[in-house]
Amino acid sequence: MSSSSPAGAMPLREHLAELRSRLIKAVLGLLVGTCAGWVLRAPILAALTRPACFLHHVHGVAGATPTCPSGVLVLQGVLAPLAFTFKVALAAGVDLSSPVWTYQLWAFVAPGLHRREKRWGLAFVAAAVPLFLAGAALAYAVFPKGLDVLASFNPQSFGLMIEGDQFLDFFVRMVLVFGLSFELPVLIVALNAAGALSAARLRSWWRPVIFSVFVFSAIAVPTGDPLTMTVLAVPLCLLFLLSLGVCTLHDRRKASRPAGDDGL
Template identity: 50%
Template sequence: MSLADHLRELRGRLVKAIGAVIVTTVVAGLFYKQLIDLVIAPLPGCTTVAEGTAGSGRCGVIATNGLLSPVTLALKVSLTAGVIGASPVWLYQLWRFLAPGLHRGEKKYTLAFLATGIPLFLAGAAFAYAVLPTTARVLISFTPDQATNILPVDDFLDLATRMVVVFGLSFELPLLLVMLNLAGVLSAARMAGWWRHMVLGIAAFAAIATPSSDPLSLLALAGPITVLYLAACAVSWINDRRRARKNTAGTGLSPDEPSSLPTLHEPDHSPAGTRS
């Protein structure tokens, strides 16, 4: 294909992807109140301002700031839901644009990574949503007893979105490690040798990524990532063993059988006429 053909192909894929996002955004806009209720469900909200004042900092008054804030919030929630809802379409369009430049084996691995990466990201996002109530209660508990905590919905939506993205991308770590192993860049032995540094790095990342300072939220993120890291080590070890058996079968030698070629310390007793 010429450059102009590639550009026309890209334009067609972009039109289909953006059209799918627009359609799902419009559909989500019809149910934006239900979506907002779903987003703010983890917040320990107070029914009245007076209850928030005398609530010993255990709840907050959920509010919006300004006249245009509800409209902005509705657009933000609808667009976020539209991008997530249309993800199968725009991921497929991206795949169709890149597929002509890939070999058959590369296409197979790409489909396998997509089939694994999407569920891992969704699992991380669901885990983040499950941790949000605990995170919100811990953060609100720092409110002074004589103060009323006003909880803007916009701020909490930004916090929830950041946690969902961070948790979802964190769950992609084992997929990245397995991909490097399949490419021959990283071996299972080296991955296993890094376990102390990996556990320490995962704990530090979880402490930075989680907005609350409670150990429960830290363990909620660090624990699953560590388990997935160990699972990636196991998958890489199986792949390394399979690759070693394949290489051994190709040479007809066992891994412990020495080569029959003469070494530097052994004289070559072949006839003079056969030497090259």
Template identity: 50%
Template sequence: MPLAGHLRELRNRLLKATAAIVVATVVAGLFYKQLINFVITPLPGCITADGGGTPPSGRCGLITTTGLLSPFTLALKVSLTAGLIGASPVWLYQLWAFLAPGLHRREKRYGLAFLATGIPLFLAGAALAYATLPTTARVLISFTPDRATSILPVDDFLDLATRMVAVFGLSFELPLLLIMLNLAGILSARRMTSWWRHMIIGVTVFSAIATPSSDPLTMLILAGPITSLYLAACGASLINDRRRARKGTTTLSPDEPSPLPTLHEPDHLR
């Protein structure tokens, strides 16, 4: 296909993906109050039974508006986020449909396997982040002095929840990346397991920096599953290396020189 054809194909795919996101955003906008309530549910002690903003404990107060345009901005942010998530099957398919014609059969198989495994891993990380939000909020609110009340804008908590979901979801993709590198012959299981000390330290440091709340409990909640997934990736890579060795298709170490073929001189040149 010529360059102009690729550009037209890209334009059509972008238009379809954008249309799906717009439709999903409009639909989500009709239910944005329910979506906001779902997001702020993990906040402990900030909402009374009658929905008021004055908690019984006096430690935490929830405010939804800080200006005239704040309610509209909050509704737009929630609707757009929900629209991106709701339309993800459509725009992911459009992305795949644009890239697939340029891939070989083996690359397509790897790509489908990556999507089939990566999406559940991301959802698992997002679910863990949402389950961690009550504990994170409780730990952070506990630093409030006894005679003071924390005023929590909903949009700030929404930003915190979005960052945590993104960080946890993307972090859960680490073992999949390692396995893909092993399947491609770039990284061996032996090399991967030799990094275990550095990986544990790196995962701990990354968890401390990446978690938006910066409390030790959330850091450990993120570092524990990532370390377990890293060990699982090492096990899967070890099984794949043994299978490859039985087939006689082992790959060379990056530090090992490849053997050169032996050239036999013709008899008349000896």
């Protein structure tokens, strides 16, 4: 940060230079992560395709292989295998390099924050990352069952073909829906910390919130089956109740502080 400014503000040119530097480092981290994903593509692909390859009650149009007995997964076109493998490596690279690009984002924003805001920001990031990972892990755990439910509607007289790009998009959407949904308590606590949402108001809204969670789960899950919807909705309801407890403790502590005390 430039020391020439009395307020400690960074000139626009230095802001742009700082942004360019952070972006370059984030892109380099993504490239390294993608290269690692390419090297590890075999176990990643095996873990990714296992739910579709072991659907026993359907028969695919492709020939069965030892690693994919169902034969439902196909790739069409000369460049399709390369493009699909690169997409998998890129998705793995985004995950593997997440500590790098999230740190670069934080390092760019943090100098403009006050000390208290930095503490809040670090607390929210520390909570958001494991919550997203927990949602993604739950999505991967329920993904085989959801895929099995969808495949069960395939008529016995028809073969089933799942294109690789469609399969990958379906899986990524599942992970994003679960992962981002698990950020609900972070959003609620952030609004409470900013003074925009009180615990008392949250308590008065608990019935509509629970109902909205189930409606959202029914719409958002890619499979659309009741089991997957419930698997997403129940943890979200528990997370809402947990965030309500945190907001209640925060409001009580805030009310007990002397006037003018703006501590964390």
